[in-house]
Amino acid sequence: MQISFETFLDTGPAFRSGLPAAVYTDPDFHALENRTVFRSNWVFAGFSHEQERPGDLRPVTIAGQPILLARDESGNLRAYHNACRHRGLKLVETPANHGRLIRCPYHSWAYALDGTLKAAPYFCGRNQTPPESFPVDELGLIPIRCETWHDWVFVNLDGQAPPLDEHVAPLRRQLGALPLDDLKPVATLEFGTVRTNWKALMENFIEPYHVQFVHRTTTDQPLVSHSTVLDEHCLGSKCDIDDGAAGTGKNTLAVSSRFLTLFPNFVLGTYAPNQVGVHLNTPDGVARTHQKRVIYVHREAVLSEQEIEQTRKLWYEVHKEDHEMCERLQLGRLSRSVAEGGLLSPYWEDSVRRxxxxxxxxxxxATE
Ligand code: FES
Ligand SMILES: [Fe+2]
Structure with a gap:
């Protein structure tokens, strides 16, 4: 793989280029991202409310690696490499409650929720109890740095990222007084696999340029009401419109909003008066991304089934409109004619540029 960033970095032209197309299509570049971007940063991995009881386990994939999120007996969420220390079997395949022990189905090694190895039956012969020379203390599950901010679980594979508080600070700043503590999840939309590179979905969320064209029937947020947000690694856009005009009875999105991200993959949108959506984009190879969205409202809000269903339907349609564009973007980038990255609007896509x-x-x- 030899990808040149020369055109991307060239400050000469009046209109700057985007990233070279190969960055979205080359499996080697995706492998490089897995060794760098998804190792050194806080990566959004899951939703805390999906595993509330001790023993609730959830397998996730970060940086192409199997990782296990586990609620321990003290109520903390922990992350481990999801591989048995005996011969490496993937320990947990599907989200479930496993009680107090994580048992490998292959030769029955068992781990406590704090990762310690509790049993390795008959490993040293016919006797159940291993000899003292067996290094039981060194054979626990290998932990990964994991922290939770409100309902959102982040992991940092190399353990070197700044504290999570620092990481989320610019997003916190952009959200102002929004009471994140008071949110409750009311719906989850599972989109499964979108056939596009993860960055296409992130960039699509960050820029407001497409909204009035792609979401013509589902939103009513004119381009002139938008502006971009560039606050350190918190990127996105905001839309301020007269909320008095909202609630016209049309089933569309016609309210002031914040569309914010944290590099690399955390996405949070606020939709006045009090709805928040968070979506998780998990890369699954260079041209496939799993996506799901959780919708939150204020914990005191009382919504009927019908209102929740209407909200789900609206967001499902909005996402599908975005997916179509992102999947076609992926296909178009196989063309040699856009190998150098196309152009970015200096006004509407400066946040994408960042x-x-x-x-x-x-x-x-990794490339030096
Ligand atoms: S691979 Fe897990 S017990 Fe053998
Ligand atoms: Fe969109």
Whole structure:
């Protein structure tokens, strides 16, 4: 793989280029991202409310690796490499409650929820009890740095990222007084696999340029009401419109909003008066991304089944409109004619530009 960033970095032209197309289509580049971007940053991995009881386990994939999120007996969420220390079997395949022990189905090694190895039956012969020389203390599940901010679980594979508080600070700043503590999840939309590179979905969320064209029937947020947000690694856009005009009875989105991200993959949107959506984009290879969205409202809000269903339907349609564009973007980028990255609007896509610069900065140490 030899991808040149020369055109992307060239400050000469009046209109700057986006990232080269190969960054979205080359499996080797995706492998590089897995060794860099998804190792060195806080990566959004899951929703805390989906595993509330001790023993609730959830397998996830981060940086192409099997990882296990586990609620321990003290109520903390922990992350481990999801591989048995005996011969490496993937320990947990589907989300479920496993009680107090995580038992490998192959030769029955068993781990406590704090990761310690509790049993390795008959490993040293016919006797159940291993000899003292067996290094039981060294054979626990290998932990990964994991922290939760409100309902959102983040992991940092290399353990070197700044504290999570620092990471979320610019997003917190952009959200102002929004009471994140008071949110409750009311619906989850599972989109499964979208046939596009993860960055296409992130960039699509960050830029407001497409909204009035792609979401013509589902939203009513004119382009002139939007502006972009660039606050350190918190990127996105905001839309301020007269909320008095909202609630016209049309089943569309016609309210002031914040569309914000944290590099690399955390996405949070606020939709006045009090709805928040968070979506999780998990790469599954260079041209496939799993996506799901959780919708939150204020904990005191009382919504009827019908209102929740209407909200789900609206967001399902909005996402599908975005998916179609992102999947076609993926296909178009196989054309040699856009190999150098196309053009970015200096006004509406400066936030995308910053996202792309962060990406280049994140992979740079591995390419020097
Ligand atoms: S691979 Fe897990 S017990 Fe053998
Ligand atoms: Fe969109």
């Amino acid at each position: 996202f792309q610069e962060l990406l280049v900065e994140s992979v740079a140490p």
